[in-house]
Amino acid sequence: MQRLLTASAAALALAFAAGGASAQNFSDLARQDLQAAHDALKANHPAAVVPGAVSEGFRSWIDAGLQDALGKAGQVNSGDSHAYLMRYYANGFRDANIAIRPTFEGLGPFFATSWPGVATAWRNGEYVVSYVQPGVRGAPPLGAVLKTCNVQPIADFAKAKLDGFEGDLTTEADRVRTAPYLLWNRNNPMVSGMPSVCEFAVGRRTRDYTLTPQPATPANLEAAYRASVFTPGATKLAIEQVDGRPWVHVNSLADDAGWDAFFAQVESQLTTLRGSQGLVIDLRGANGASVNATSRGYGLANRIWTPEFTVSRQPEAGQITYRATPANRQWFADTLNRMQSDPRFVQESAPVIEQTQAIVAAFDAALAAGQQTFVMPGRPSIADTGAANPVQGPVVVLVDGGCSGGCLDTLDLLTRLPNVRLAGAATAVDSIFIEPTVQRLPSNYADLSYGHKAWTTRQRGNNQGYVPAQGLGFTGNPTDEAAVRAWVGGLF
Template identity: 70%
Template structure:
């Protein structure tokens, strides 16, 4: 059921099926997948049994969004357009943990079939020119503000071309991460391509000026340079430590299990004496969607501050609400089976097995009695142990729009620690509907994933990002690493 496609295998599979997988087939696939996703979410998503704004958004979109998406099926003509329509429906829930993703390698952020040789970024609530390819003439200058194109304001264009298709524009992070695509043609048949002419405000005053947009060859290297100049992208080494301006700078740009944690954690522990006088923890671009990503973040904090110090500052798990359905029970029963079949897990994690057994038993009792849901208490807050803070110096935690998932869970802890200041720019948002169910959709071209339990008592509200205070907000070019480091140095004084 969960086949993984490499890019080459996906291309080969699609090419071999070119005679059979026609546009008409992709339309049929889209109808099947949309309906299957709707039915699975309708049957098992916990929003149906909890109240609040998150549930209202879910319930307001699940049927209306399906009708909206089905009305667009006639425009599906390829695997990529199928993927766009799946994303459109999933992102309409405004829930970062509901996703419909291609089972093959999808479009890179450095992809377009046409672009004007420059790109825009989201700066101060406006779309601003942030990059011009060297040698391209007749473009608006750097810093020019996009006003309109063809009678549509920049905001109208963004809503039509970016929202749901490329990201969620109800979040600041969604604005930041999708802004470079506003004037690119990403081969999305549901939206417009590169406009022919646009008006820009140049120099902050005077009447807007019209600029003709001249299509440029969409070379991957140029598009990557444009995107990287606008949105911070981590380098090839996600974890590492270096000394910057005389203090340790800890790079954590990924929470993936494959990032190289054993070596990094050993290096962190070796840095113990140097960390006591203050350090920078760089979490820019640190994505992590699995349960283990949160454990990675907490484990890092324990190695720096000691478990005795952090345990009383960890947020309480609080109550978790489960929707009592056979489908959700099956997920826990299957998980329990895998745990019990692993001798090492049985030996090292017996309490987790007992907890999962209790959850399965609670599902059985709730389903047998006809309950729609049940609630279990999570780990309570731990009283202060009185352990001394081993870090005497200042700590700056650097974040941006790429900090998501387990990165946000880690911030729930770090922002409770003394001498820690959050700096940089606004993070992504995350959902109270957690712990992913993933299923292959009927076409075999797409997977649906969603959070199958609700953290109803989470202290940070649903879809709430972390936002640095104004004095700790970086307003410069996020891709200018020298400028970022110089700015952070002023915060460490």
């Protein structure tokens, strides 16, 4: 309970900072934030005016979802439950680039107020028992398939408990990521807690198991989660030799992951990386939410293959559709001011400044003409330079549902390079509504983030990620590193 008190205290402190908002209860703050998020999205998100199927989900949820979420606001009684309801509304758009995140330390992945000492994993289309705490009696065995909980079919139970609140269960990646929480009580008052009786299939037989609450210690919960979902270790950027070939770990695209040292390591081993034995590029868990994530991924590819070779294989930017609103214009005007006030940026990136100036001018023209949108051309494709491929051997790019955002942009390039095969599990997805606006909501302890422009001609479709081709999908336990490595070795 100590962590809950800490989070609630942080939320209350931030509410005090908002100037009198602490007099309101959490339900009122939730209603206020939901309305503000709705109004900002309706006024500025491109999907409100961009025609076609890509915008249908947005338009069907923007108002109906607000009423749905407002109907749950009376149950919000803490900072954590406020965060759950904000996430529920944001996830309802089924747009990975719309998010509402707490500004305080929220629930981590290894948290529950109570649990049965059992965790489940989503594997091959089923919820299976992936962890049983040592010493727990009467628990279902490892590998047992979950069928029902509290007499409710497991698909319905999972949807009611996890969808929206913990993730987007229309995506394979979020089914995997949220699966351990299916039987846990994560202190969300808007859903059921720990179920009392669940039916499991063990071999050809099914039987009911009564679930008994166990002490929810951080160490046990972390062990359970790590046994269910691949979770990168402390060292996320490294190169090691596995079965006689380089294994390039890129299990993070965060700015603080240690890129200078890692890129120096890459450059010092180029001869080996380009050898005929081949190599593995491991992008599991590579969350690409950082603004520099795509450039990090492209930087790795350019070092291994050279910029001269990759430049003609980069996907073209195509056309970008901007929604012409004063708030969207202000984002670019503020960005331009920051660029122009940085002497080094002015010296090194004059073309970027000129491009941003052109966008601001296009906003001004569209707003003056009363236009809802305008279109700007992106970078065109570049003709083949004739540069030779320096990488002699086959390349396996290993991915999973943790590969998101800029990681997907990186795959847009890597999958176009010769002798590259994608293996592992389905990645996350992302929408064509890109480049985030981040807006603080009235409570002062939640931020709304959304893409303010539409990449309408992106070659990878809206809300699409990557799924390895047949024969390249790993169907075993993704947390068994020895098994994963042995399987990858068999692909060469």
